[in-house]
Amino acid sequence: SGIITIDPGYKNTGACESAITYLDGEKGILRYRGYSIEDLAEKATFLEVIYLLIFGELPTSDQLKKFKSDIDDEAIVDQDMKKIIDGFPKYAHPMGVLSSLTSALIAFNPSSVNVASEGDMYKAIVKLLAKFPILVAWTYHKRTGLPLDYGDSSLGYVENFAKMMFQKPNRAYEPNQVVIDALQKLLILHGDHEQNCSTSTVRIVGSSHAGLFASISAGISALWGPLHGGANQAVLEMLEAIKADGGDTKKYMAKAKDKDDPFRLMGFGHRVYKNFDPRARIIKKAADEVLESLGVSDPILDIAKGLEKEALEDQYFVDRKLYPNVDFYSGIIYRALGIPVEMFTVMFALGRLPGWISQWREMRLRNEPIGRPRQVYIGENARDYKDIADR
């Protein structure tokens, strides 16, 4: 009852109070639990940031050791899960595979569904953090055809993930520090972003007291879309198309501004950032560094920089406050690391996992009510039923 106001896309509707991520879109500020994204990307490891996001404080070395050891204890996935992967065609999009596998984890870990206490919650969280990187690597190797393994828990969280991804079965594995550092940074930058589409999805699914894994699986589906996490794949495909078209950035700028053309400049614009996206700044610098230290020269990077420069000077983009977002340069780094384009959004999901988990945990600990928006009905008035012969 009462007056219902509609706010399509929830542009001005707050859904919760949260103590996790602070974001000022006008000033381009992003902080996790009070720590600036610039500091965290430069100084922390992804595992420290995972702990920070979920539990609210940076871990002491003892806390981090215990946390890692709890994760290592769970770093296994039931062999039968491989049969589920086998059932997918090789060309299946990795995001669909990943969300299905995450959902399938529920069947193999039913005790993780009911989280009556904070202790139960911790167990479910640790299980997911341990198994998710394995599922990501398996999703990738569904495509490469290489064997699925469980990694090596004696390595760090990101180091172990890199090994599961990049190790060739017939070669000794040599970790590449440039690759590890770039992965740490990218994953940290994607760690959380307050009430975005996938996080809101996780919270709303979790608000029905569906378990953590089901809520995260739904979040993965939400992230898949090209207006959200799927933009990182779309950016690279767009840059490739521009390159194949002779590098004609002007043509694509014109298309993006044409209101009769559905084309948008992928990797540009953001619901909240109306000045710049601080993550994009860090990623642009990292892209330069990674390409240089790996000795990769990628014409796509030049096209991206050219496009950015043109857009920043263009009245259409200036008027609408459209700046490059986190996805504009991330794909260029992923590509330099040898990660195929269909996997980009999966990498985003791995980075966003701690954000989803911490938002889900916060929601449950605060005993938030079930998410259930209202509507304004605009359909038919009451009418008499018509027998099928009379319709």
Ligand code: CMC
């Ligand atoms: N290219 C061309 N025009 C654009 C773009 C773009 N990338 N983004 C927004 N606009 C225009 C839009 O047409 C509208 O113009 P007008 O006022 O004349 O109708 C105006 O700018 C405002 O756009 P909007 O769609 O109302 O803004 P929104 O807040 O609903 O959408 C967005 C935000 C990110 C979905 C949108 O900017 C977009 O589609 N960008 C491209 C996709 C992309 O890069 N997404 C990744 C987002 S960041 C990663 C993440 O967290 O998911």
